[in-house]
Amino acid sequence: MTIVIHTIPGSPFARMALLACEEKGVAWRMQPMAPGQHKQPEHLTRHPFGRVPVIEHDGYWLYEAQAIVRYIDAAFDGPALTPNDPKQIGRMSQVMNIMDWYAMPSLTSGIGFNRVVAPIFGIPVNEEAVQAAIEPGRVCLKALEQLLGAQAYFTGDNVSLADLVAVAHLDMIPGTPEGAQLMAGSSLLGWLERMAARPSVQRTAMMRIMAEYAPAAA
Amino acid sequence: MTIVIHTIPGSPFARMALLACEEKGVAWRMQPMAPGQHKQPEHLTRHPFGRVPVIEHDGYWLYEAQAIVRYIDAAFDGPALTPNDPKQIGRMSQVMNIMDWYAMPSLTSGIGFNRVVAPIFGIPVNEEAVQAAIEPGRVCLKALEQLLGAQAYFTGDNVSLADLVAVAHLDMIPGTPEGAQLMAGSSLLGWLERMAARPSVQRTAMMRIMAEYAPAAA
Structure with missing residues (x-):
């Protein structure tokens, strides 16, 4: 099994x-x-x-x-890993899709790939892609911060699929120069700390x- | 409400x-x-x-x-509009994401937009985008046909969110020259007919x- x-x-x-x-x-x-x-x-x-x-x-x-x-x-x-409340089901799915549509091309491919993955594999860093990712990355992080609000996790007190999908994209971001600047003071850093404490992560x-x-x- | x-x-x-x-x-x-x-x-x-x-x-x-x-x-x-069986939940979500990741850039943006939407709005047709969409569109339609199999709808006998998401992208495709050719003989045409018979569609x-x-x- x-x-x-x-x-x-x-x-x-x-x-x-x-x-x-x-x-x-x-x-x-x-x-x-x-x-x-x-x-x-x-x-x-x-x-x-x-x-x-x-x-x-x-x-x-x-x-x-x-x-x-x-x-x-x-x-x-x-x-x-899925909430029961329809409004929270909507939120969870929204965060999951935001990661696909907006975080993936900017934060993950633009910043994360070039600053973290490319050096590991000896791939040339595409500085233009990094620069082009900064503004859309900022919009994305701001939207996610707004959806997180004062909650511990994206759909409330418990981890949901939204948190798992999001952490897979975001956990390398604060360790990059651009990501560190974009996330300075963001409540997403507290969420990332809570996620980093989990054995699964x-x-x-x-x-x-x-x-x-x-x-x-x- | x-x-x-x-x-x-x-x-x-x-x-x-x-x-x-x-x-x-x-x-x-x-x-x-x-x-x-x-x-x-x-x-x-x-x-x-x-x-x-x-x-x-x-x-x-x-x-x-x-x-x-x-x-x-x-x-x-x-x-x-969501099945109960975990395997069918997986299939439904898979089809929904295939539409986002693969059908949208090829069939919807490349072929559908240029052949159906652009003429309505008097937007110049991007023939290169149409041509570039044909091969990925073929792969996408073949994958969808394989997932549909002999079923009436993507997760079995009843319409699910997968069918709704897919029909929103696909129903304009057979009416385009490229789409008609790509879908000739496809079992997706039977599915589209079943969908077209629905009042919702x-x-x-x-x-x-x-x-x-x-x-x-x-």
């Missing part, structure tokens, strides 16, 4: 699946791929769009990270997963 | 909200905006990213179309909504 996660180690989208497993207490195993393998025929049979992650659970295959975390939450016992940290799985993928 | 939908008439993302209201039997009212108004300060207070739609229901404001349809489904009686057809609301928006 272990969930097998096919991914390139380090992917923030795969991390969402890992986080959901950890929060629910679901056993998982990573089937690591080297960068590039995700565009090869073998992986295209699992994911026609050639992305990661894909999960496999007892004969059920699924791609798309948001779908994966919703599946894991629905399929397993353990703490509910520690266990799935990008550097930890990469160190653990990189040799197998090489 | 009417849901007020702030949008530019004709938006496929607003149509998802309209479709959900119609399927649930929820009263809605459109607050139309002219193109461009969605980037003005008044709308930016409703939607910091300057997009449409935004809904307002009894003091609750929400943007992001997927979040809106999930809210409408959870908040109101009427037929459930007829009531929210793009041309009908635009004709009804365009004068007020001018």
Whole structure:
């Protein structure tokens, strides 16, 4: 009944699946791929769009990270990661989609990728992309801060899928020069601290997963 | 208790909200905006990213179309638009996200916008964008056809949010030369026929909504 996660180690989208497993207490195993393998025929049979992650659970295959975390939450016992209140269901889904539509192109691809990921892989840093991400990143962080409000987590007192999706994108941001400036004084820093204290977040940290799985993928 | 939908008439993302209201039997009212108004300060207070739609229901404001349809489904009686089975919850969410990530840039923006929307507004047709959309559009339609399989709807015998989100993107595609060719022989055409027979789909057809609301928006 272990969930097998096919991914390139380090992917923030795969991390969402890992986080959901950890929060629910679901056993998982990573089937690591080297960068590039995700565009090869073998992986295209699992994911026609050639992305990661894909999960496999007892004969059920699924791609798309948001779908994966919703599946894991629905399929397993353990703490509910979706609120019951319709207004909070709306908020959770809103935050999840904000991450896809707005945080991903600005904060994750623009700032996080260039400042954190590119140096690890020896990829040239695209300074123009970093600069272009600052204003949309600011808008995104402000919108998220507004939605967080005075709450501990995005939908209230308990962690939901919104927090898991958001932390996978945001936790590398304050460690970058641009991100540190954008987040100075933001209440999102308190939320990130609360998230960083969770075993699920520690266990799935990008550097930890990469160190653990990189040799197998090489 | 009417849901007020702030949008530019004709938006496929607003149509998802309209479709959900119609399927649930929820009263809605459109607050139309002219193109461009969605980037003005008044709308930016409703939607910091300057997009449409935004809904307002009894003091609750929400943007992001997927979040809106999930809210409408959870908040109101009427037929459930989300399946109970975790595997089908995963499938529904997968289709919804495929529409956002893959159908939107290729089929909707590339082919649908240029072949259907641009001529209506007298916008120059970007033939390069149409051509660039054909291959990714093919991959997307094939993936959707595979997920539909022999089912009547994407999660089985009943319409779910996946069908509503998908029809908002796909119903203009077979009427375009490129779309007709890409969809020739596809089982998605049968699904589109089943969807087209639904009052919700007829009531929210793009041309009908635009004709009804365009004068007020001018």
